[in-house]
Amino acid sequence: MSELNLAKQQDLTKFTLKNLSPLRFITCGSVDDGKSTLIGRLLWDTKAVKEDQEERLRQDSRKQKDGLNLPEFALLLDGLQAEREQGITIDVAYRYFSTSKRTFIVADTPGHEQYTRNMATGASSAELAILLVDARVGILEQTKRHAMIASMMGIKQFILAVNKIDLANYDRQLFETIETEFSEFALSLGITDIISIPMCALKGENVVNKDLEHMAWYEGPTLLEALERATIRSKQTVGFRMPVQRVCRPNESLRGYQGTVSGGAVKPGDSVVILPSGIKANVTNIITFDLVRNAAVAGDAITLELDRNVDIARGDMISSIDARPLVGHNFSANIICLAQSGIVANKRYWLKSSSKLQRVVVEPISVIDLKSGQYDACDSFELNNIGKVKLRFEEEANFDIYDENPDTGSFILIDPDSNNTIAGGMISAKIEQVANIDNFNEEEIIVFSMSLVEAKKLQQLEGFKEISDKVQQTQTIKSKLRNLLSDID
Amino acid sequence: MNEPENHQKSPLEPHLKELEDEAIFIFREVAAEFENPVMLYSVGKDSSVLLHLARKAFYPEKIPFPLLHINTGWKFSQMIEFRDALIKRYELELISFTNPRGSSENVTPFTHGSALYTDIMKTQALRMALDEGQYDAAFGGARRDEEASRAKERIYSFRTPDHRWDPRNQRPELWSIYNGMIRKGESVRAFPLSNWTESDVWQYIRAEDIPIVPLYFAKNRPVIERDGMLILAEDERLELAPNEQIKQMDIRFRTLGCFPLSGAIKSEARNIDEIIEEIEIATVSERQGRAIDRDQAGSMEMKKREGYF
Numbered sequence: 104m105s106e107l108n109l110a111k112q113q114d115l116t117k118f119t120l121k122n123l124s125p126l127r128f129i130t131c132g133s134v135d136d137g138k139s140t141l142i143g144r145l146l147w148d149t150k151a152v153k154e155d156q157e158e159r160l161r162q163d164s165r166k167q168k169d170g171l172n173l174p175e176f177a178l179l180l181d182g183l184q185a186e187r188e189q190g191i192t193i194d195v196a197y198r199y200f201s202t203s204k205r206t207f208i209v210a211d212t213p214g215h216e217q218y219t220r221n222m223a224t225g226a227s228s229a230e231l232a233i234l235l236v237d238a239r240v241g242i243l244e245q246t247k248r249h250a251m252i253a254s255m256m257g258i259k260q261f262i263l264a265v266n267k268i269d270l271a272n273y274d275r276q277l278f279e280t281i282e283t284e285f286s287e288f289a290l291s292l293g294i295t296d297i298i299s300i301p302m303c304a305l306k307g308e309n310v311v312n313k314d315l316e317h318m319a320w321y322e323g324p325t326l327l328e329a330l331e332r333a334t335i336r337s338k339q340t341v342g343f344r345m346p347v348q349r350v351c352r353p354n355e356s357l358r359g360y361q362g363t364v365s366g367g368a369v370k371p372g373d374s375v376v377i378l379p380s381g382i383k384a385n386v387t388n389i390i391t392f393d394l395v396r397n398a399a400v401a402g403d404a405i406t407l408e409l410d411r412n413v414d415i416a417r418g419d420m421i422s423s424i425d426a427r428p429l430v431g432h433n434f435s436a437n438i439i440c441l442a443q444s445g446i447v448a449n450k451r452y453w454l455k456s457s458s459k460l461q462r463v464v465v466e467p468i469s470v471i472d473l474k475s476g477q478y479d480a481c482d483s484f485e486l487n488n489i490g491k492v493k494l495r496f497e498e499e500a501n502f503d504i505y506d507e508n509p510d511t512g513s514f515i516l517i518d519p520d521s522n523n524t525i526a527g528g529m530i531s532a533k534i535e536q537v538a539n540i541d542n543f544n545e546e547e548i549i550v551f552s553m554s555l556v557e558a559k560k561l562q563q564l565e566g567f568k569e570i571s572d573k574v575q576q577t578q579t580i581k582s583k584l585r586n587l588l589s590d591i592d
Numbered sequence: 593m594n595e596p597e598n599h600q601k602s603p604l605e606p607h608l609k610e611l612e613d614e615a616i617f618i619f620r621e622v623a624a625e626f627e628n629p630v631m632l633y634s635v636g637k638d639s640s641v642l643l644h645l646a647r648k649a650f651y652p653e654k655i656p657f658p659l660l661h662i663n664t665g666w667k668f669s670q671m672i673e674f675r676d677a678l679i680k681r682y683e684l685e686l687i688s689f690t691n692p693r694g695s696s697e698n699v700t701p702f703t704h705g706s707a708l709y710t711d712i713m714k715t716q717a718l719r720m721a722l723d724e725g726q727y728d729a730a731f732g733g734a735r736r737d738e739e740a741s742r743a744k745e746r747i748y749s750f751r752t753p754d755h756r757w758d759p760r761n762q763r764p765e766l767w768s769i770y771n772g773m774i775r776k777g778e779s780v781r782a783f784p785l786s787n788w789t790e791s792d793v794w795q796y797i798r799a800e801d802i803p804i805v806p807l808y809f810a811k812n813r814p815v816i817e818r819d820g821m822l823i824l825a826e827d828e829r830l831e832l833a834p835n836e837q838i839k840q841m842d843i844r845f846r847t848l849g850c851f852p853l854s855g856a857i858k859s860e861a862r863n864i865d866e867i868i869e870e871i872e873i874a875t876v877s878e879r880q881g882r883a884i885d886r887d888q889a890g891s892m893e894m895k896k897r898e899g900y901f
Contacts, residue, residue: 197787227766349624361620404617
């Protein structure tokens with residue numbers, strides 16, 4: 104009986120008190136590096152496969168060439184008939200397994216280049232990526248591409264699974280060469296958190312059970328141990344955010360704003376600002392089915408009650424006053440194109456983010472050449488293209504930078520002609536629009552003049568910050584200003 | 593006066609809390625984005641969890657859409673009793689729909705075989721009911737861990753005006769941003785329990801004290817053995833073949849559907865703790881007892897393409 108199995112038996116009386124949050128991860132790598140086999144092995148060794156599924160698996164398995172009498176693990180995952188027929192993974196499959204310590208959600212993503220978009224889909228909600236390489240082949244272009252996409256989608260933790268090491272005579276030097284090569288490449292992407300593991304997924308060596316027979320030289324964790332130790336990004340450090348999903352009015356006296364906290368925390372008594380209106384209010388109650396709460400943190404689905412009746416609708420953002428999201432009409436973003444139809448410049452698309460649907464025009468700026476890693480200027484996007492764009496909104500929009508808050512910094516683009524989701528995107532910056540008298544609405548303008556010291560004080564004021572992008576600020580010297588002002592009545 | 597049902601409980605384990613929050617988010621999103629949603633309610637344990645989550649999602653408001661039960665006429669009588677009591681207790685709006693062909697053409701699981709019967713009384717019935725109500729969104733309790741083709745299904749699963757699912761051409765779903773844009777006649781099936789496993793469902797039922805049909809708990813009951821399945825013999829609609837004999841056995845059900853098609857398992861699990869313990873060491877999957885999944889390979893994908901849940 105395997106160690107895990109034993110542990111599971113002993114745990115039965117007090118089983119599954121898991122104090123860790125579930126870990127969402129993806130597997131990626133080139134075709135035939137054995138992704139589906141690896142997940143199959145994880146499911147198998149953690150007993151997530153039941154007898155009737157095994158029986159069907161054995162019926163469906165083609166003749167085994169390895170003599171291990173193991174079923175074809177990939178068939179556990181490739182659930183669509185087309186996938187079984189072609190023997191490849193087309194779509195993302197989600198699988199679930201658990202140990203006594205943690206539950207896991209794994210997205211098995213396709214390796215073929217034409218399904219890059221599906222890999223990005225799986226990566227969007229993952230905290231960790233397992234990159235598979237065939238020990239005999241080493242790092243491929245596709246491996247690098249997947250590392251690049253995963254990193255761009257905000258994944259910080261990587262496991263380099265050097266698979267099929269048995270077919271390379273469990274060669275330690277070979278493993279270390281691959282490890283070094285990948286680390287150097289990863290560093291260029293800013294990836295520093297990498298665990299490299301030599302393994303044979305088919306035989307289950309260093310996946311769940313440690314292989315001491317052939318790889319005593321390897322002192323690191325098994326794959327499962329590494330997964331159990333992975334960390335989850337905290338969303339508590341940023342400002343409070345709650346996008347309003349719906350307004351509920353169960354009776355005349357109560358108006359509740361329902362949504363999920365997507366950053367920071369909130370408690371009764373907190374002052375908040377509603378965007379885009381800019382109106383402020385105080386939180387009086389946090390309502391949930393399990394009675395009133397005295398605080399809510401990121402991830403909590405709640406209903407907020409405020410101390411005054413203000414006009415709030417679906418799509419509005421309730422935010423902390425001192426740490427607000429970026430507000431403006433122009434943002435820059437990284438996007439991945441998911442549709443055959445591509446993305447064209449100056450077409451009006453729908454953009455959905457945090458329960459808000461807005462009109463947007465996309466200006467393509469550059470597309471990444473996945474071979475060289477270089478950005479080339481472009482004026483449109485094709486399927487699977489990844490690159491930078493400028494977003495122009497008709498109405499004021501608010502976002503956080505994706506790296507600071509993925510929930511309020513991510514979006515999808517929808518083509519109004521087909522209603523299809525054509526891109527996923529991540530906000531990288533707000534494009535500052537410098538205030539200029541030419542875009543003031545009224546004819547009459549007030550000019551303030553003050554010393555630099557006083558101006559600095561003014562700029563620090565909360566009220567001024569709110570309107571700072573509507574004030575033209577120019578630094579000059581006394582003599583010039585004196586001449587200017589003498590012309591004004 | 594009734595004791596208020598919602599009370600401060602001990603906090604959920606982090607993984608259940610995360611699943612609960614995700615499901616509530618999906619419920620609110622669909623309710624806000626669609627004009628005329630409905631919730632499929634099958635009376636089973638997953639539906640019980642789904643219903644509980646819906647009540648939580650909209651509280652202090654009532655659930656802002658009706659429940660739809662596709663009643664084949666062959667459900668366990670205990671299921672119907674349970675359903676009616678619950679609807680009354682929570683003051684819910686329930687639509688029960690039965691395909692009229694059932695009585696007009698006498699379609700039964702015995703006369704038409706499980707495949708044809710399921711198609712007419714479940715798949716076609718569902719399509720008729722959805723057309724009749726002109727629903728643009730339907731919540732279902734399907735989970736991705738149930739079956740291989742479900743593992744590929746989106747949380748917002750797009751359907752054509754004739755309710756078809758095209759597994760090879762699904763809209764990509766990134767982060768938790770769902771695309772609810774549809775044209776008139778098209779619809780979306782929404783699955784708030786997508787990321788739940790059977791074990792999660794049971795642990796949540798225990799943690800939240802959710803009422804479920806008593807057939808899930810082991811009890812000494814009369815059964816017959818037919819086609820390798822244990823069929824409950826508590827119903828006068830069951831006709832015995834000459835060689836079939838009723839035996840008394842300690843049994844329970846892992847899934848509930850139509851009584852002639854639902855196989856019981858031998859079990860001593862008389863309460864939730866014992867059920868969870870049983871599942872943890874179970875060596876067969878929960879759908880194993882379902883006759884309709886065994887008709888042919890890829891059988892669920894075929895049924896789903898046709899509009900089955």
